[in-house]
Amino acid sequence: MVKEKEDFQIMETDPDGRYHRYKEKLGEGSFKSVYKAFDSEMGIEVAWNQVKIKGRLFGEAKERFMEEVNLLQKMRHKSIIECYHYWEDPEHEHVNFITELMTSGTLKSRSPCNDTLPAQMLTSPTMPQLR
Numbered sequence: 732m733v734k735e736k737e738d739f740q741i742m743e744t745d746p747d748g749r750y751h752r753y754k755e756k757l758g759e760g761s762f763k764s765v766y767k768a769f770d771s772e773m774g775i776e777v778a779w780n781q782v783k784i785k786g787r788l789f790g791e792a793k794e795r796f797m798e799e800v801n802l803l804q805k806m807r808h809k810s811i812i813e814c815y816h817y818w819e820d821p822e823h824e825h826v827n828f829i830t831e832l833m834t835s836g837t838l839k840s841r842s843p844c845n846d847t848l849p850a851q852m853l854t855s856p857t858m859p860q861l862r
Contacts, residue, residue: 739753739755740753740754742754745818748771749770749771749816750768750771750777751769752766752779753767753769753779762782762787765779766781776832777815777830778812778831778832780828781827782796784819784826785824785825796826797819800814800817800828801817803817804816812830812833813831
């Protein structure tokens with residue numbers, strides 16, 4: 732019971748006061764952490780993505796990253812997680828962006844083609860990351 736209360740403790744709020752980040756961490760990688768958060772305007776839980784830019788993104792690379800986050804916010808497609816808002820936190824050297832929360836399952840399980848990939852895709856020059 733105590734752990735649940737700790738997980739829903741508000742740790743941070745966006746500059747506009749709309750989104751509130753909870754302590755509960757949903758996942759973490761080498762550049763990004765994802766937390767559960769709350770959208771006080773829509774009354775729904777969302778994902779608060781926090782990208783560490785300190786010592787990692789400078790100049791042109793940082794500009795490209797911000798352009799990509801801006802593009803993500805404009806994209807609307809049933810197969811792409813929606814990005815609601817983003818901002819840079821220069822004090823903590825983070826870029827934060829708010830996305831819809833995927834509550835269960837994996838991306839693979841939600842994919843319309845979740846069977847094995849055809850051999851042609853594995854040898855395609857446009858798919859080097861799968862080699």
